[in-house]
Amino acid sequence: MIYEKLENQLAMETEAGREAIEVWYRVQKGLTGAQKVAKSFELTELTRQTMRAGLRKRYPDATETKIQEIYVDRLLSFHGTSVEEVRRKQKEQAAAIISLPPVNNS
Numbered sequence: 001m002i003y004e005k006l007e008n009q010l011a012m013e014t015e016a017g018r019e020a021i022e023v024w025y026r027v028q029k030g031l032t033g034a035q036k037v038a039k040s041f042e043l044t045e046l047t048r049q050t051m052r053a054g055l056r057k058r059y060p061d062a063t064e065t066k067i068q069e070i071y072v073d074r075l076l077s078f079h080g081t082s083v084e085e086v087r088r089k090q091k092e093q094a095a096a097i098i099s100l101p102p103v104n105n106s
Helices: 003-011 017-030 033-058 064-076 083-099
Strands: none
Touching: 003 017, 033 064, 064 083
């Protein structure tokens, strides 16, 4: 909700922004629940493609594997973590599993 309000505030600063918000609300109002869910998936995929395209432009020599790693790291950063942190936790969990005593099934 906070983001929506901020986005609206920014958009409302221009005539084009105000018109865009008005059109978007009219479109949303006419959608069924299923159509709204489908539209959210569509917009999410568009955002992913745009983000990856920006990363490819910023890092033109990077492999697709590296682009994917940067992409995932950026997404994780929104949740307060990183690829490095996830890998560290995975190693810790694997070490803990390896050190578990065998299960006695008798």
